[in-house]
Amino acid sequence: MYAYDQYDRQIISQRVAQYRDQTERYLAGKITEEQFLPLRLQNGLYVQRLAPMLRIAVPYGTLNSQQLRKLAFITREYDKGYAHISTRQNVQLNWPKLEEVPDILEHLAEVEMHSIQTSGNCIRNVTADQFSGVAADEVEDARPWCEIIRQWSTFHPEFAFLPRKFKIAVCGSEQDRAAVLVHDIGLQIVKDESGNTAFKVIVGGGLGRTPVIGSVIHEALPPRHLLSYLEAIVRVYNQLGRRDNKFKARIKILVRAMGADAFKAKVEEEWAFIKDGNLDLPDEEIARAQSFFTRPDYEALENEDLQALALENVDFARWLNHNVHAHKQRGYAIATLSLKTTGVAPGDITAEQFEAVADLAEEFGFGEIRSTHQQNLVLPDIQQRQLFALWQKLVSLELASPTVGTMNDIICCPGGDFCSLANAKSIPIAEAIQRRFDDLDYLYDLGDIELNISGCMNACGHHHIGNIGILGVDKKGQEFYQVSLGGQQGLNASLGKILGPSFAQDEIPDVVEKILNCYLEKRHPEERFIDTYERIGLAPFKERVYA
Amino acid sequence: MPKIIKNGQVVDDNWQVWRDAETLPSTDHVIVPLALWQQQRDALLALGEIAVYLASDESPKSLSDDDLSALSFVAVDFPKFMDGRGFSYARELREQRQYQGEIRAVGDFIRDQLFYMKRCGFSSYALPSDELEAALASLNDFSESYQPGVDQPLPLFRRRQA
Ligand code: HEM
Ligand code: SF4
Numbered sequence: 132m133y134a135y136d137q138y139d140r141q142i143i144s145q146r147v148a149q150y151r152d153q154t155e156r157y158l159a160g161k162i163t164e165e166q167f168l169p170l171r172l173q174n175g176l177y178v179q180r181l182a183p184m185l186r187i188a189v190p191y192g193t194l195n196s197q198q199l200r201k202l203a204f205i206t207r208e209y210d211k212g213y214a215h216i217s218t219r220q221n222v223q224l225n226w227p228k229l230e231e232v233p234d235i236l237e238h239l240a241e242v243e244m245h246s247i248q249t250s251g252n253c254i255r256n257v258t259a260d261q262f263s264g265v266a267a268d269e270v271e272d273a274r275p276w277c278e279i280i281r282q283w284s285t286f287h288p289e290f291a292f293l294p295r296k297f298k299i300a301v302c303g304s305e306q307d308r309a310a311v312l313v314h315d316i317g318l319q320i321v322k323d324e325s326g327n328t329a330f331k332v333i334v335g336g337g338l339g340r341t342p343v344i345g346s347v348i349h350e351a352l353p354p355r356h357l358l359s360y361l362e363a364i365v366r367v368y369n370q371l372g373r374r375d376n377k378f379k380a381r382i383k384i385l386v387r388a389m390g391a392d393a394f395k396a397k398v399e400e401e402w403a404f405i406k407d408g409n410l411d412l413p414d415e416e417i418a419r420a421q422s423f424f425t426r427p428d429y430e431a432l433e434n435e436d437l438q439a440l441a442l443e444n445v446d447f448a449r450w451l452n453h454n455v456h457a458h459k460q461r462g463y464a465i466a467t468l469s470l471k472t473t474g475v476a477p478g479d480i481t482a483e484q485f486e487a488v489a490d491l492a493e494e495f496g497f498g499e500i501r502s503t504h505q506q507n508l509v510l511p512d513i514q515q516r517q518l519f520a521l522w523q524k525l526v527s528l529e530l531a532s533p534t535v536g537t538m539n540d541i542i543c544c545p546g547g548d549f550c551s552l553a554n555a556k557s558i559p560i561a562e563a564i565q566r567r568f569d570d571l572d573y574l575y576d577l578g579d580i581e582l583n584i585s586g587c588m589n590a591c592g593h594h595h596i597g598n599i600g601i602l603g604v605d606k607k608g609q610e611f612y613q614v615s616l617g618g619q620q621g622l623n624a625s626l627g628k629i630l631g632p633s634f635a636q637d638e639i640p641d642v643v644e645k646i647l648n649c650y651l652e653k654r655h656p657e658e659r660f661i662d663t664y665e666r667i668g669l670a671p672f673k674e675r676v677y678a
Numbered sequence: 679m680p681k682i683i684k685n686g687q688v689v690d691d692n693w694q695v696w697r698d699a700e701t702l703p704s705t706d707h708v709i710v711p712l713a714l715w716q717q718q719r720d721a722l723l724a725l726g727e728i729a730v731y732l733a734s735d736e737s738p739k740s741l742s743d744d745d746l747s748a749l750s751f752v753a754v755d756f757p758k759f760m761d762g763r764g765f766s767y768a769r770e771l772r773e774q775r776q777y778q779g780e781i782r783a784v785g786d787f788i789r790d791q792l793f794y795m796k797r798c799g800f801s802s803y804a805l806p807s808d809e810l811e812a813a814l815a816s817l818n819d820f821s822e823s824y825q826p827g828v829d830q831p832l833p834l835f836r837r838r839q840a
Binding site: 136138141142145146149153161162166169170252279282283285286287288289290291292293358366369370374404405408409410412413416419 | 734737759760761762763765766769773774788790791793794795797798809819820821822823824825826827831832833834835836838
């Protein structure tokens with residue numbers, strides 16, 4: 132994991148001082164509301180329905196035990212004892228006090244954390260595959276590249292007042308777990324013919340009210356050019372992106388209006404000035420970044436046969452099947468800790484759970500934890516022979532819901548319970564669905580289905596790329612829900628199609644059930660929901676639901 | 679006399695922003711719209727010292743090298759402080775055009791942007807505030823930066839010592 136040196140520490144501590152001064156000037160009436168808005172947003176502070184919300188950066192979803200303990204402390208001391216994992220791998224506090232945020236930042240800085248650029252019209256915290264460095268299907272570890280991008284984008288002087296927010300994701304594996312096709316810039320690590328690392332550069336993807344799948348503008352960018360190319364893209368966007376209409380200000384609108392080829396030509400024109408300049412990444416810097424993400428001291432182990440244990444204990448077997456993923460290293464496994472226990476808002480985690488997970492990460496792993504855009508946590512380096520012992524502890528912590536990858540692993544935004552932009556609540560919908568479909572065998576029989584819920588078209592819950600997407604809409608002042616089908620994330624990302632007229636809240640579990648029944652009847656053996664949908668289309672589902 | 683921040687200090691300044699793109703001003707020491715400059719260059723220069731401001735949708739590409747040497751300085755206008763196009767314009771003038779003269783920020787911006795502005799190559803600031811002395815502190819919010827800028831062309835990764 133990246134460790135700060137004196138430069139990083141100094142920058143972060145000067146940031147705390149800067150933000151403290153800004154907060155004090157605001158409270159003293161020397162900064163207007165309007166002027167303070169971008170300053171606090173660039174520090175992750177939203178002012179919400181019930182209280183401010185503070186978004187703490189978790190660069191590319193990587194955390195250590197010490198940081199988790201600090202987060203536990205902060206949620207107890209400054210909040211109500213719990214926090215929320217966001218769909219961009221960050222940690223959110225729901226109830227901090229505006230005037231206490233500088234103190235929170237000071238605590239965070241002690242463990243090399245901050246909330247820089249987690250919101251606002253700037254380059255946001257960069258995200259990555261949560262299994263970076265350990266995934267069996269990895270091409271190359273994304274984290275060193277993310278760290279290089281994090282430093283380049285942190286307090287970038289030219290790009291703090293972009294037309295709109297700007298999100299970058301990096302994926303280093305064959306399977307995309309970072310949603311690179313729906314980011315402002317997605318970077319997919321590839322290998323060229325001679326086996327050298329390169330980046331496929333995708334621009335102009337995004338969700339929100341105009342969902343768009345990004346366009347590839349470079350098939351294989353050599354790594355030394357990474358930063359100059361990114362800088363050229365953002366510079367073109369900063370100058371040409373629309374500023375007259377907030378809803379048309381994202382880069383996806385610009386790329387679509389210009390056409391990807393014309394956009395690329397502009398970028399290359401700009402790039403010509405800075406290519407081979409000071410932003411060129413020397414091999415030593417790449418090596419330095421990579422040196423922080425070397426493989427930990429794995430023991431030489433054989434793969435374990437856990438069949439016998441699994442046969443004896445069906446609950447363990449379920450967890451093993453659904454929450455454990457293949458690891459690069461023989462004898463090891465990746466364990467996902469579910470934050471989707473029914474009755475708890477998806478992605479919520481208590482101070483006690485933070486502390487317990489910190490301990491588990493040290494006891495069973497190397498003190499490292501990941502957060503995922505599916506709003507779960509991950510322990511990346513577990514010895515297979517210890518999986519059973521880990522599972523037993525997770526059960527008592529209520530972090531072992533064996534539903535990862537099933538329909539109940541719902542992605543859900545905070546919605547109307549917390550968010551002032553919401554059309555409708557989303558957390559109670561998630562809960563109603565989880566309660567209705569609480570039969571695990573039924574869920575497993577359904578196979579991989581992603582169900583995503585957003586409380587409004589800003590799409591924080593990624594409803595467009597859910598196989599089943601649920602969107603809160605306002606119908607004459609009432610909370611209604613529009614359902615869409617056929618979205619998916621990953622390298623075949625596609626956007627869902629709206630099923631038809633929207634539904635009242637209490638109809639949703641029935642609607643979902645009808646959709647599932649239709650699937651169960653029509654599917655071929657072993658066919659996933661999304662494949663059945665692609666084969667038969669929307670019509671049969673529509674007929675069934677509106678019959 | 680009005681005051682501005684220039685080269686890190688609060689100084690007197692007698693330049694005025696002239697926002698009328700149709701009519702010529704009657705004195706010099708005015709910062710005129712690009713369009714007026716393009717149409718009335720000779721008449722303006724006959725008045726004396728003249729500067730031009732770039733509106734937020736006017737790239738420095740519209741100024742020729744000849745323009746740059748005839749002008750006393752170039753200003754970049756911020757119609758709203760959230761409009762960050764001007765940051766790119768200043769950098770372009772410095773880094774791509776090698777412009778050495780004064781670049782002044784005018785219009786609506788706030789002291790909390792000064793550090794970034796300085797890094798992008800601005801050298802003077804007609805900051806709309808009566809607390810200019812206090813605002814000077816914001817020029818130096820950070821003593822280190824990761825990226826290259828006009829003030830420090832080497833990114834931290836080329837200077838970093840373990
Ligand atoms: C509660 C306060 C929140 C507010 C006011 C808020 C506001 C917004 C807005 C206005 C957008 C749309 C921006 C655009 O399309 O340009 C957006 C997008 C997004 N939000 Fe939130 N959000 C909130 C909470 C969250 C939370 C808790 C998460 C994660 C669980 C989240 C994740 C996202 C994501 C991933 C997008 C991306 C859509 C895209 O980039 O196209 N937001 N949010
Ligand atoms: S999707 Fe809408 S309701 Fe949900 S958090 Fe985002 S802005 Fe709020």
